[in-house]
Amino acid sequence: MKPRQGVRLGQELLSLLVSLAFLMPLIWMVLAAFKGQKEVFVGGLLPDTWVWENFVEAWKAAPFAQYLLNSTLISVATTASVLLTSALAAFAFARMTFPGKHALFILTLGTLMIPGDVLLIPNFITIKQFGWVNSYQALIVPFTASAFGIFLLRQAFLRTPVEFEEAAKIDGASTAQFLFRILLPVNAPAVSALGVLTFLASWNALVWPLVATNRDSYRTVQVGLASFSNLEGSNIPVVMAATVIVVLPVLIIYALAQKWFIESAAASGVKG
Amino acid sequence: MGAAPYILPALVVFAVFTYYPLGRVMYLSLTDADMLQPRPNLVGLQNYSAMFANPEFWRSMTVTAIFALSVTFLEVALGMALAFLMNAPTRLQRLLRGAVFTPVVVSIAATAVVWNYLLSPASGPVNQALGAVGLPGPGWLSDPNTALASVILVATWKGVGLPAVLFLSGLQAIPRELEEAAVIDGATRAQVAGRVTIPLLAPTTMVVFFISLVGTFQSYGLVLLLTGGGPAGSTNLLGYYIYQNAFSFFQMGFASALSVALFLLLLGLGLLQLKLSERRVHYQ
Numbered sequence: 107m108k109p110r111q112g113v114r115l116g117q118e119l120l121s122l123l124v125s126l127a128f129l130m131p132l133i134w135m136v137l138a139a140f141k142g143q144k145e146v147f148v149g150g151l152l153p154d155t156w157v158w159e160n161f162v163e164a165w166k167a168a169p170f171a172q173y174l175l176n177s178t179l180i181s182v183a184t185t186a187s188v189l190l191t192s193a194l195a196a197f198a199f200a201r202m203t204f205p206g207k208h209a210l211f212i213l214t215l216g217t218l219m220i221p222g223d224v225l226l227i228p229n230f231i232t233i234k235q236f237g238w239v240n241s242y243q244a245l246i247v248p249f250t251a252s253a254f255g256i257f258l259l260r261q262a263f264l265r266t267p268v269e270f271e272e273a274a275k276i277d278g279a280s281t282a283q284f285l286f287r288i289l290l291p292v293n294a295p296a297v298s299a300l301g302v303l304t305f306l307a308s309w310n311a312l313v314w315p316l317v318a319t320n321r322d323s324y325r326t327v328q329v330g331l332a333s334f335s336n337l338e339g340s341n342i343p344v345v346m347a348a349t350v351i352v353v354l355p356v357l358i359i360y361a362l363a364q365k366w367f368i369e370s371a372a373a374s375g376v377k378g
Numbered sequence: 379m380g381a382a383p384y385i386l387p388a389l390v391v392f393a394v395f396t397y398y399p400l401g402r403v404m405y406l407s408l409t410d411a412d413m414l415q416p417r418p419n420l421v422g423l424q425n426y427s428a429m430f431a432n433p434e435f436w437r438s439m440t441v442t443a444i445f446a447l448s449v450t451f452l453e454v455a456l457g458m459a460l461a462f463l464m465n466a467p468t469r470l471q472r473l474l475r476g477a478v479f480t481p482v483v484v485s486i487a488a489t490a491v492v493w494n495y496l497l498s499p500a501s502g503p504v505n506q507a508l509g510a511v512g513l514p515g516p517g518w519l520s521d522p523n524t525a526l527a528s529v530i531l532v533a534t535w536k537g538v539g540l541p542a543v544l545f546l547s548g549l550q551a552i553p554r555e556l557e558e559a560a561v562i563d564g565a566t567r568a569q570v571a572g573r574v575t576i577p578l579l580a581p582t583t584m585v586v587f588f589i590s591l592v593g594t595f596q597s598y599g600l601v602l603l604l605t606g607g608g609p610a611g612s613t614n615l616l617g618y619y620i621y622q623n624a625f626s627f628f629q630m631g632f633a634s635a636l637s638v639a640l641f642l643l644l645l646g647l648g649l650l651q652l653k654l655s656e657r658r659v660h661y662q
Binding site: 117118126128138210222225230232253256313345346357 | 389391392399478495624634640
């Protein structure tokens with residue numbers, strides 16, 4: 107059994123090295139956020155003295171509270187809308203018969219073939235015409251429906267046994283009651299996978315928020331961070347402190363619900 | 379009534395923010411639209427002939443092809459290797475799975491800020507570490523010879539977690555009996571991997587290949603913040619070139635023609651994937 111133990115030890119060691127390779131940049135980010143301005147470039151890995159003021163300075167130098175509020179509002183609203191519109195459409199496509207159903211479903215899936223970047227210019231002109239530049243609507247409304255979401259929930263609804271619906275009807279439930287009281291709770295894993303992915307995409311979005319806003323009052327954390335690092339680029343510890351402020355909420359949620367995130371991501375690959 | 383209240387909310391959003399703009403970008407590509415001109419004039423195919431005559435466009439296409447193929451290759455190869463390691467019954471399994479996927483949840487904006495610092499030429503941590511073992515550190519993002527490779531590495535660090543997780547769930551779906559049967563027949567570990575496991579992963583590999591390829595064609599957020607397309611255009615991805623023409627030079631018509639080119643490219647890839655997945659072999 108000797109060679110097998112050797113393989114095992116090699117795997118443990120390799121796992122440790124690979125984990126460090128992926129985490130090191132973030133560890134470095136956090137440690138740099140606690141260093142002095144000169145030490146960032148000349149010192150060792152750990153700060154000589156831990157400079158907590160970097161966080162205070164970053165927090166004061168730009169309206170990060172406003173950015174965080176904006177991002178939270180936009181991500182929550184987008185996620186709630188996507189869950190609602192996807193559940194409704196998926197229900198119709200999975201459980202109802204109506205004229206043009208097949209064509210409309212093809213049209214829905216067809217949106218997956220049209221990348222967002224191709225639509226950047228015309229959509230910018232549209233929100234300009236709506237007078238939506240610098241508004242929450244501009245950052246939410248274009249993303250309130252998701253073909254991927256409809257597809258994911260439709261698959262889940264198709265797998266749910268028909269007897270559930272018959273039983274609900276006998277108990278006097280309306281169609282909408284059946285959808286919201288039974289079908290959605292029963293399919294909680296698919297619904298939460300869609301929720302996680304939508305929230306993450308919305309929280310981390312960069313290019314659209316960058317073109318759709320130019321005032322602090324509507325900026326998201328990502329745009330705020332990008333412009334902050336341009337302005338304060340020379341003060342690395344403060345920039346790193348700002349980055350920690352922006353990344354920390356997602357990292358904390360991820361640390362608490364790691365398995366959930368990874369399963370959601372795995373579900374996203376099943377669409378092929 | 380009937381199904382209308384259920385499907386209309388989504389369909390209206392798709393109509394206004396996907397299908398209408400797709401038509402509009404095609405129309406705009408035939409005009410001299412800029413930021414200031416609300417009623418652009420039709421100019422025929424002028425933007426397209428300007429595009430094909432522009433060396434910057436061809437360089438951008440070359441950079442995009444190198445970037446997309448390199449990142450896709452790295453994501454498929456490393457993703458698969460990482461999945462094998464993540465699937466091994468080690469005590470560090472949880473840490474490893476968590477670590478590999480962590481960069482996926484970190485935003486592009488934060489990724490760019492952190493790597494800008496790590497790769498800073500004079501005394502960034504990476505070059506400091508290289509200096510400590512007596513190696514000269516390059517100007518990573520500021521040297522035209524290394525900038526694209528640096529962006530490719532950062533994009534892979536950020537992106538490979540998703541393919542790794544997809545390969546991992548592919549691995550876990552493979553029935554153990556098939557691998558065990560090969561072991562009983564006297565196959566070595568390498569033979570089992572090469573002759574049984576990796577061929578069985580073929581459907582996952584194809585999904586990962588196309589997800590990565592299509593994704594990299596569109597991912598220019600990193601370039602936007604890391605290099606701004608430079609130095610000397612060496613990292614000027616097509617997506618960034620569109621962004622730059624539209625929002626820095628305000629040439630909406632020309633940028634729309636570029637967008638249509640990107641659309642046709644991705645549509646071609648999408649159709650290719652459909653064609654291939656019809657023929658794909660199912661092993662189970």
